[in-house]
Amino acid sequence: QPVLTQPPSVSGAPGQRITISCTGSSSNIGAGYEVLWYQQLPGAAPKLLIYENSNRPSGVPDRFSGSKSGASASLAITGLQAVDEADYYCQSYDNSLTGYVFGTGTKVTVL
Amino acid sequence: QVHLRESGPGLVEPSGTLSLTCTVSSGSVRYYYWNWIRQSPGRGPEWIGYIYYSGSTNYNPSLKSRVAISADMSKDQFSLHLSSVTAADTAVYFCAVGSGWQRVFEHWGQGARVTVSS
Numbered sequence: 001q002p003v004l005t006q007p008p009s010v011s012g013a014p015g016q017r018i019t020i021s022c023t024g025s026s027s028n029i030g031a032g033y034e035v036l037w038y039q040q041l042p043g044a045a046p047k048l049l050i051y052e053n054s055n056r057p058s059g060v061p062d063r064f065s066g067s068k069s070g071a072s073a074s075l076a077i078t079g080l081q082a083v084d085e086a087d088y089y090c091q092s093y094d095n096s097l098t099g100y101v102f103g104t105g106t107k108v109t110v111l
Numbered sequence: 112q113v114h115l116r117e118s119g120p121g122l123v124e125p126s127g128t129l130s131l132t133c134t135v136s137s138g139s140v141r142y143y144y145w146n147w148i149r150q151s152p153g154r155g156p157e158w159i160g161y162i163y164y165s166g167s168t169n170y171n172p173s174l175k176s177r178v179a180i181s182a183d184m185s186k187d188q189f190s191l192h193l194s195s196v197t198a199a200d201t202a203v204y205f206c207a208v209g210s211g212w213q214r215v216f217e218h219w220g221q222g223a224r225v226t227v228s229s
Contacts, residue, residue, distance in 0.1 A: 033213065034213045034214075036214070036216070038156075038216070044221075045205055045219040045221055045222050046156060046205075046216070048216065048217055048218075051213075051214050052214070089155055089156060091156075098172060099170075099171045099172060100215065100216075101158070104155055105154075105155045
């Protein structure tokens, strides 16, 4: 079912900047629906990181930033830290499926 | 501080009904969208459906024929019922709440692991 495609894994050294892509289509991100990003630490529930494409909830470090262009979106993590090792998911709405959809997920590894 | 807790059986027999309840503690903040989401082992989350504070519901079309979400707003609780379950319904089930229709998963419960097996 996943209709938002993410790279399976991304890695980086401590302090580096990494980006995670989220590719959708004209029925979801490309239709103008907002993109949200979640961080899921091992054994935990997902936690909201970014909403409305680029906004951070209170308490989320400004090392995390989001952007959107056309039918794709990206999450950037700057100053990568060991605590950032987790799975990351993008999410949006799809008007063809008439429901909320999540990305395939990206595992971030800090080298 | 928002706190959500899922409760219910961890084991359901095939062809039976999976039932879970979520208790929401959100203080003075009102969240309008009360959701159920599940995550099968090794896979990404899958939205099951939500109940809006007015009582209206919206379900994932792929599960709509088997799903019912109800709520007791006076108790700040909402429930999931998924019928005719099979092994494919084995997953961790999360409840989540949100304040807007494009911001529906702001806060999540810790999740309840449900196994479908005889």
